[in-house]
Amino acid sequence: MGYRLQRAPILSVGLALLLAACGLNADGSESRGDSYAASVQRADEARKAGTLTDAVPLYARALQANPDGVEAKLGLGQCYLALGASDEAAAQFRDVLARHSGDTVARRGLAQALLAMGQPSLAMAQLDVALQVDPQDYRALNAMGIALDMEGRHEEAQARYRDGMIRAPDFVALRSNMGLSLAISGRGREAVELLAPLASGRAADARIRQNLAFAYTMVGDPTNALVVSRHDLTEESAQRQLSYYLRLKNLPPDARSAEIRRNPSFFPRPGVAGG
Numbered sequence: 001m002g003y004r005l006q007r008a009p010i011l012s013v014g015l016a017l018l019l020a021a022c023g024l025n026a027d028g029s030e031s032r033g034d035s036y037a038a039s040v041q042r043a044d045e046a047r048k049a050g051t052l053t054d055a056v057p058l059y060a061r062a063l064q065a066n067p068d069g070v071e072a073k074l075g076l077g078q079c080y081l082a083l084g085a086s087d088e089a090a091a092q093f094r095d096v097l098a099r100h101s102g103d104t105v106a107r108r109g110l111a112q113a114l115l116a117m118g119q120p121s122l123a124m125a126q127l128d129v130a131l132q133v134d135p136q137d138y139r140a141l142n143a144m145g146i147a148l149d150m151e152g153r154h155e156e157a158q159a160r161y162r163d164g165m166i167r168a169p170d171f172v173a174l175r176s177n178m179g180l181s182l183a184i185s186g187r188g189r190e191a192v193e194l195l196a197p198l199a200s201g202r203a204a205d206a207r208i209r210q211n212l213a214f215a216y217t218m219v220g221d222p223t224n225a226l227v228v229s230r231h232d233l234t235e236e237s238a239q240r241q242l243s244y245y246l247r248l249k250n251l252p253p254d255a256r257s258a259e260i261r262r263n264p265s266f267f268p269r270p271g272v273a274g275g
Contacts, residue, residue: 035065036062036065036066036069036072039058039059039061039062039065039072040058040059040062040069040071040072040075042058043055043056043058043059043062043072043075044071044075046058047075047078047079047082052079052082052083055075055079056076056079059072059075059076059079060076063076068099070096070099070100070103073092073093073095073096073106074092074093074096074103074105074106074109076092077089077090077092077093077096077106077109077113078109080092080113081109081112081113081116084116086113086114086116086117087113087117089109089112089113089116090110090113090114090117092109093106093107093109093110093113094106094110097110102133104130104133104134104137104140107126107127107129107130107133108126108127108130108137108139108140108143110126111123111124111126111127111130111140111143111147112143114126115143115146115147115150115267118150120146120147120148120150120151121147121151123143123147124144124147124148127140127143127144127147131144136167138164138165138167138168138171138174139164139171141160141161141163141164141167141174142160142161142164142171142173142174142177144157144160145157145158145160145161145164145174145177145178145181146177146267146268148160149177149180149181149184149267150261150267151261152254152257152258152261154181154184154185154257155185157177157181158178158181158182158185161174161175161177161178161181162178165178172198172201172203172208173268175194175195175198176195176198176207176208176211176268177268178194179191179192179194179195179198179211179212179215180211180214180215180267180268182194182215183211183214183215183218184256184257184260185253185257186218186253186256188215188216188217188218188219189219191211191212191214191215191218192212192215192216192219192221195208195211195212195215196212198212199212199228206231206232207268209228209229209231209232210228210229210232210241212228213225213226213228213229213241213242213245214245214248216228217242217245217246217248217249218245218249220249222242222246225242225245226238226239226242229241229242248260
């Protein structure tokens with residue numbers, strides 16, 4: 001017996017890739033006067049401020065000055081991750097690892113790119129290496145939890161999230177992903193108890209709220225699920241999302257897990273490699 005559901009995209013947004021600026025000044029001359037370090041510093045500041053349209057060309061300019069610059073490649077890879085350009089991000093991180101195999105930021109970034117491409121097994125291989133180097137790496141533990149959830153190994157995923165939460169209790173992504181994993185595995189009440197405080201906190205975002213909406217659905221509270229979904233979605237989209245969640249709730253646990261794994265928009269994408 002198979003279960004065929006109409007899948008609703010979960011806050012998926014089409015993102016166009018940004019082209020690096022050609023590096024010309026207003027007078028048409030090449031803007032090569034900026035040093036590598038200065039360009040990377042400005043790019044880092046732009047990336048951390050969320051202005052990726054500024055960060056990408058600045059990293060490209062830095063790489064014109066120093067084609068082997070590790071900092072610029074990592075920063076550019078992080079930008080590509082945030083933009084959803086997983087192949088481009090992976091290329092930057094692989095290039096760093098080819099020269100510096102012990103770079104854990106690049107290793108973790110490559111794993112995150114592989115997750116975004118729907119390749120959890122390959123991602124876990126990278127994360128195993130990262131965690132051998134630093135077992136305390138809570139970001140790697142978070143990414144490993146996502147990879148395990150993507151393979152339907154929810155109890156193992158929850159163990160990784162718990163491990164990470166001990167090391168970084170304020171890292172919101174771990175708690176959000178833990179709540180989602182609990183909801184998927186049928187432990188909706190625990191998921192609500194974990195996610196509701198997060199959803200009302202300053203660090204709340206659309207992903208946390210949608211995880212909470214799913215958890216509310218799993219405990220038979222569609223009213224609150226709709227209230228939460230409406231914060232980020234139109235009424236039509238919120239109703240469609242609720243319908244999808246209700247169909248998932250009515251599946252047996254194994255079938256629900258399998259169905260969710262077929263929906264690439266369901267699982268969160270880990271944060272950028274360094275942030």
